[in-house]
Amino acid sequence: MRRIFTLTLLCFTSLMYAQNPTNQNGDIENPSNGILDLNPQSSLLTDLDAYPAGDEIEGDYITDMAFTPDGSEVWVVNRTTNNITVFDQETREITQNIIVSSSPVALEFTDQYAVVACLGSDSIHVISLDDYSVVASFLGDTQPAKVRTSRDGSLAVVACDINDVAIVINLNNLTIERTIQNFTLYLSKFSFITSNPRSSFYWSGFEITPDNQYIVNAAAEDGLEFFEIATGNVVATIPEAGDAGMMAMSGDGNYVVTVQTGSNAKISRVDLATQTMTSQVDMGNNSVYSAYSRPGINMDGSKVYIPVQDGNTALVNLGDQTVKTIATGNTPDWVGQSYDYQYAIAGDYYSAVVDFETGNIVSSTSGISIQNGAVSPAGNHIVASDPLRDEVVLFYEFENPSRLNFVERRPTGSDLEADATYSVKFTPDGEKVLAINSISGTVSILNATTFELEKLIDLNTSEIYHTDITPDSKYALIAKRNTNTVAVIDLESQTVVAEVSSGGVKPDQVYITPDGQHALAINAGSADACGVINLTGFPSLQKQFAISNTGISWTNYGIRSSVIFDPQGEYAYLAAPFDEEVQVIDLQTLSPYYKIPIGGFPLQMDISNETEFGVFTAVIQKNDNTLGIIGGTGNNVSLIGSYPCGSNPTRVAYNPAKEQFGVTCSGEKTLEIFDINSLAFLSPISFGNDLTPIAVHYSQSGNEYVLLRSDDTDRTPHQLVINGTAYNIPALPIHHFDVSGDGTKVAIALPATDQVVLFVNGPSGWQEVLVNLDQQLFDVFPNPAGDYFAVKPNENHTTQHKNYSIALIDAAGKMSFSGNITEANIQQFDLPSALQNGNYFYKISNPEGKQVASGQLAIQR
Known part of the structure; x- marks a missing residue:
């Protein structure tokens, strides 16, 4: 050994x-x-049921x-x-x-x-x-x-x-x-x-x-x-x-x-x-x-x-x-x-x-x-x-x-899966959650009220990581790193309606402006560039321009250069760690406007509302273990100072109710609170030796949501702490979690198990729901079957399933039964009486002979 x-x-x-x-x-x-x-x-807890996505056979890792x-x-x-x-x-x-x-x-x-x-x-x-x-x-x-x-x-x-x-x-x-x-x-x-x-x-x-x-x-x-x-x-x-x-x-x-x-x-x-x-x-x-x-x-x-x-x-x-x-x-x-x-x-x-x-x-x-x-x-x-x-x-x-x-x-499984869920985002109206599955290149659309998977959309590429959604909750944009494009999804029809050039190479993030009229696609390939996508009509690339050198830290599966918008929606701020600056982009002219020098590998940012003392931007200076505070907006800005915090700071979020910034620090495993009024950190908050805070969010009313990763799940599970109360998370979380606009719902991606866990605040308090992110093209039921089984096309994928075929394969690899799917809805197949009890492998093929679904069907009479 x-x-x-x-x-x-x-x-x-x-x-x-x-x-x-x-x-x-x-x-x-x-x-x-x-x-x-x-x-x-192996860290999956047993106090929540995790139901498989249909009976699809997957092949992971x-x-x-x-x-x-x-x-x-x-x-x-x-x-x-x-x-x-x-x-x-x-x-x-x-x-x-x-x-x-x-x-x-x-x-x-x-x-x-x-x-x-x-x-x-x-x-x-x-x-x-x-x-x-x-x-x-x-x-x-x-x-x-x-x-x-x-x-x-x-x-x-x-x-x-x-x-x-x-x-x-x-x-x-x-x-x-x-x-x-x-x-x-x-x-x-x-x-x-x-x-x-x-x-x-x-x-x-x-x-x-x-x-x-x-x-x-x-x-x-x-x-x-x-x-x-x-x-x-x-x-x-x-x-x-x-x-x-x-x-x-x-x-x-x-x-x-x-x-x-x-x-x-x-x-x-x-x-x-x-x-x-x-x-x-x-x-x-x-x-x-x-x-x-x-x-x-x-x-x-x-x-x-x-x-x-x-x-x-x-x-x-x-x-x-x-x-x-x-x-x-x-x-x-x-x-x-x-x-x-x-x-x-x-x-x-x-x-x-x-x-x-x-x-x-x-x-x-x-x-x-x-x-x-x-x-x-x-x-x-x-x-x-x-x-x-x-x-x-x-x-x-x-x-x-x-x-x-x-x-x-x-x-190794279905053509349509939800593998390695990387991030989640609520629509602004809080009705849906979008989960971005990076390996399979798919987007899972979840109903945030019924907790059902409404649609699984294939973007025909791997390496997708983030989405942004228009203020009216009608469209989602996803950067497709391998194709240098941005996909536009209509959230009403739940279809891809456009694919637009990203204006550069290797886009991995896209940000929609507060007015919903444009999107900024951040291209991380050499040389870094911003593509401006016009959303006022049919989506199209309006212009592109060079930007400062963005970057990424691989802590917690990737922390990328962030983009934030000022409260008035007049400027965007881009963290440029390799140029040691924050770049200001004028949203009226859609062009670079000003640069704010700030060292220490500036990476993550958040911005305050308009306070008594003005607007403040907090910038994590990751390599210096400090939080930079910038005062003002536009070109009327300056670095007020850099304030020491715990080692390896990762994420920062603004608490509008208290006019404070929360900073997660992996080194000391603390959440550190920076107060704007006193320009100082308050006493750090620790959650125990086994728990590392990896991200924090605040609602408009000041509710605090801290995501904790356990270093030893045998002793302590992963947790979400809401206003001081801890709730267990069933598997390894990623720090790209989201909170609905009204603060009543939290969505957390679980990349190891390809699931999303939702927390919903109802009459009896916070409830936890675990949602699977992929589904079969067909439902095959009942399972186990007796004298018959039925096939039902999944309407979330397609309604044109005629002339498909299904075959049952026994343990020896021999075809024991076959039939043609001729109905657009449910079709029943009677099984021969000579067919023995046991486990069978079924596969469904399209008219061209390509296998589109598979799974196991038990026969018990």
């Missing part, structure tokens, strides 16, 4: 590594507070994927939905959904079985490839995390992290043959994205020798170790080849190659027959990076393909002791080799096929980020994913190695 790993942090751009916590291009830092929870949903040995299927492991999605390689349709126990993280195949390690339940499952049934389950040691199977299919070895134990399973008789102690396994690579709680893991590797006599493990600091399977003893150690989290066996099975990472890394080739090192290459200052895979290796193990520094890869020739650096465009997160061991594969935003013989790139493609993947053992096919940004499987082919082609992307 050595806690040595590479920590990769991903942002919403394609850049992977970063130096600073607040980088203007969206790059990020290596945090000092340790790693994240292996399962962000993709952790592993692999082709079956014949290449006909792709199995995808989903860590938090505890299932395996099975795709047909040829049709790329989902054919099966296999439920396993908690937190599956790894699988390997034999010709007969799949062996799956489930980290959360300490269990190991053996699944038949013939009928997808679980034929055996074993209780492993703590946190089984890595699986290897022997080449003849008779053995599986599952390594467990916490106690460094390997479990040897005899697949001929499905029994545990041996438990081996002191078998080093550690987390070698760990990534999380800064805009949501998704995370990825990869553990150090090992191999089973082809004669089934030894397990070869290079993870130990003492060296590469040969564990004799018959006894569990270490019978040989090669000190020079150890301390390596990456290793692979040659195609011919005669050698293993071990790969150390970092500077001065060594690449070693070991003869399995003699248990000796035959060659070693010192990489010197060419730093080696870890990957979510074995290294790429050729047939005889004389060459290995690895990710290295400066956006490159390296082909290491262990025969002639040479290294060829190959400029692939970026340092890939995933590498591999073709089924015939002739070509190496690099997978990332820039992907490439490299000839092992010449070291030349023979084909490449770019434009889609990749974190992990798999190559078919039966042909030149690749599947890949970038699960922190988009929960889909990417299909590629290189039947002609000189042409690497992207084929298709397929979601």
